[in-house]
Amino acid sequence: MADAAAAAPIVVPQRQLFIDGNWRPPRKGAHIPVINPATEQIIGEIPGATSEDVNDAVKAAKKAFLHNKGQHWSRATGEARGKYLRAIADKVTERKLWLAELETLDCGKPIDEAVWDMEDVAACFEYYAGLAEKLDEIQYAPVELPLQNYKSNILKEPIGVVALITPWNYPLLMATWKVAPALAAGCAVILKPSELASVTCLELASIIQEVGIPPGIFNVITGFGPAAGAPLAAHEDVDKVAFTGSTKTGRSIMEMAARITKPVSLELGGKSPLIVFDDADIDTAVEWAMFGAFWTNGQICAATSRLLLQENIAEKFLKKLADWSASIKIGNPLEKGCRLGPVVSESQYTKILKYISTAQAEGASLLCGGKRPDHLKKGYFVGATVLSDVKPWMQIWKEEVFGPVLAVSTFKTEEEALHLANDSPYGLAGAVISKDADRCKRVSEGLQAGIVWINCSQPTFCQTPWGGVKRSGFGRELGEWGLENYLSVKQLTRYISNEPFGWYPPISKL
């Protein structure tokens, strides 16, 4: 399929903003080119929304949330909403290859990975359909009280109109991690995908239109961050913002939200460590180290981009790592078997190369990669890059690169490894590889991170919570925690005694 498609170019559908169940051109008429990072060519365009369109979308969402006293959506049963989520999952599955090809064209990830993402997207909608149904069972859950005159019950209600602002590294999957639980909870959604990769999110709008979710419950506003994202995050009638992206933008969103005391959940950057002990099986560990740093062309917030090797295996490990990394199939991401495509944009490409040259200037050794491979004349390709002799004070050890760049350092003892691993403002993920289960347990407990992988790096399931500590953000996506992000908890406390309360002396006795 991918090869046939490469022969007959796939056409990016021309779409408008999706507001109130309809496709609408942006009020100011702006458009943003869609660039294929593998060819550097413009292959389509997306609408460039501004605050006027944001106002329209928020108004539609608010109206839809309250429509018919919420009976048709926000106060409908979870079971009713779950049916729509399952229908979305089915359509994503039907269109899996088409969506995957669009994703690859738009952001450059290898087609095999894009297909995998689409499978995860469908599974995530399916999973939250199940949680929507389960929500009905737990409504009015009793709370045990110390006084017999009272009974308390808990209602879980949708938070309201939610703004979901998402990045370009897993364009449709990161949107789904937010859209699926938000819809399951009964919220009305405004999705603002990244201007660098919005195509598949617009296709999701088309799917949602087809399955017949009430107009206004799901809206997509494409556009630049400052023009479309900022007015959305700051809007008075947006009840919550969920964001995944850079630490800098996350901070500005939190500042905007703070002005009107609006809740936010933030999934920000990382510089996650992978610690490999000397009892590890070298081949297995090398492969996980590569996957943790080069999958998704290295553009993963939870990438284990800092590798810590126990000193006595470092030489052997690095030799294998460099040879294997240099052999990764890099090129046309639409070709099956491709394992490294271009990074998303010219500015990311330039930024990554700058990180690599700074690292070398600071004394790190380049073992492989570091540039666009010679056989590729165009496209934002960066060969899988391994930098060794990295010291903790170097920029490459401290800052998120968001590209296929692995920084390597060594340690002697477990204690030193943990110290080096935790010496970062970030705390999204961490990983440990060792045959010693006790050591893995100690290290897992010692890592300051929201996600710890043991004897692997990156596998992620929609059932398990996702999010960070320290400056990597707060709140948890996925699993039951992901649903809580979009629910508010209401307590209902009833006085059930037939006797008067009796605090004030009765008037007759005065």
Ligand SMILES: NC(=O)C1=CN([C@@H]2O[C@H](COP(=O)(O)OP(=O)(O)OC[C@H]3O[C@@H](n4cnc5c(N)ncnc54)[C@H](O)[C@@H]3O)[C@@H](O)[C@H]2O)C=CC1
């Ligand atoms: N943690 C993660 O998953 C991600 C981290 N990043 C990091 O961020 C760096 C820069 O990438 P960008 O695409 O510029 O990330 P970004 O954080 O600026 O973009 C993420 C989303 O936020 C929106 N946005 C930007 N400025 C905004 C504002 N003022 N108000 C509201 N929304 C706004 C963008 O349009 C996009 O939808 C990357 O090199 C990488 O280090 C980027 C994408 C994902």
Ligand SMILES: N=C(N)NCCCC(=O)O
């Ligand atoms: N689908 C998997 N396994 N991981 C997604 C990681 C998304 C991120 O960059 O945060």
Ligand code: NA
């Ligand atoms: Na693009």
